[in-house]
Amino acid sequence: GAPTISIFQKPLGVIxxxxxxxxCCICQCxxxxxxxxxxxxxxxxxxxxxxxxxxxxxxxxxxxRGSYICHYLEGDTVLARSTELEVFVEELRLPRPNLSVLxxxxxAAGAEVMFRCTTTQPSTGCFLYLEGQIRAQLFPREQGDYxxxxxxxxxxxxxxxxxxxxxxxREREWSAVSNTLDLVVR
Numbered sequence: 001g002a003p004t005i006s007i008f009q010k011p012l013g014v015i016x017x018x019x020x021x022x023x024c025c026i027c028q029c030x031x032x033x034x035x036x037x038x039x040x041x042x043x044x045x046x047x048x049x050x051x052x053x054x055x056x057x058x059x060x061x062x063x064x065r066g067s068y069i070c071h072y073l074e075g076d077t078v079l080a081r082s083t084e085l086e087v088f089v090e091e092l093r094l095p096r097p098n099l100s101v102l103x104x105x106x107x108a109a110g111a112e113v114m115f116r117c118t119t120t121q122p123s124t125g126c127f128l129y130l131e132g133q134i135r136a137q138l139f140p141r142e143q144g145d146y147x148x149x150x151x152x153x154x155x156x157x158x159x160x161x162x163x164x165x166x167x168x169x170r171e172r173e174w175s176a177v178s179n180t181l182d183l184v185v186r
Contacts, residue, residue, distance in 0.1 A: 003029045005070050007082035012129045013162045013177040014088040020058040025070035025082055027051045032074035038066050057087075065089045094121050094175035099161045106184045109153045113185075116147045117161035117178060126163040129177075135159070156185045 005027045015021050025034050034053035036043045046053040057064050070082040097119040107113050117126045117138055126138040128148050136148045138161065160180045164172040 003027050003072060003080045005029075005034075005072055005080050005082040007068065007070050007085045008131070008133065009085060009087065010131075011177060012131075012160060013127075014090045014092065014174040015057070015060045015064070016092040016176075017060060017062065017089060019060050019089075020056065021060070021087070023055045023057070023068050023085060023087070025053045025072075027072050027080065029072055029079075032072050032079060035071045035073060037069050037071070043068075060089050062089050088174075090172070090174050092176045093173045094123065094163060094165060095119070096176040097123075097126060097161055097163050097178045099159060099178040099181050101159070101181050101183060105182055106186060109185050111185075112149050113155070113183065114147050114149050115159060115161070115181075117163065119163050119175065121175075122165065123163040123175070124165045124172075126161050129160045129162065130155075130157045153185055156183055158182055 005025050007023065007025050009021050009023055011021060025036065029051045034046055034048055036046055036055050043055055046055050053070065065087055067084040067086055069084050071078045072080040097117045100116045102114045115128055117128065127134050128136045128138055138148050158180050161178045163175040167173050
């Protein structure tokens with residue numbers, strides 16, 4: 001079958017103006033090349049090595065917002081396309097939340113794990129990220145305490161969270177991204 005491309009952003013989350021991020025595309029592919037588009041506009045240089053391409057955004061502006069997508073070509077034939085990655089550039093006005101995990105960083109498969117994203121400032125909600133994907137939207141339990149439970153074998157990885165609040169015009173205002181936690185499910 002055709003190869004599949006995964007696309008993700010590192011570090012994750014909403015980028016502040018002037019901030020930086022890298023968009024990565026990975027493919028179990030042999031000897032073709034990647035082309036990245038933002039909307040219908042082809043982006044210039046990509047750092048490519050093997051089945052990986054990276055496009056770096058530094059000193060981000062609102063122009064960098066939008067949908068990014070990777071194509072993988074051999075010759076002029078597009079063999080695969082990634083899904084779209086939505087990149088957000090916003091002022092990060094809220095303080096950085098703190099992510100913690102209970103009972104701890106290493107758990108047995110089937111054990112219940114709780115992520116807790118704690119904010120010092122009232123928030124509307126938070127997102128829990130796992131290496132480039134939104135894993136869950138978190139809702140408040142108590143003041144400033146957003147939690148999410150999981151129990152699967154495939155849940156190991158690097159987690160972080162980011163919170164937002166809605167301003168008077170119902171737009172999201174974002175926090176910086178929290179510390180990163182590693183979870184190992186044995």
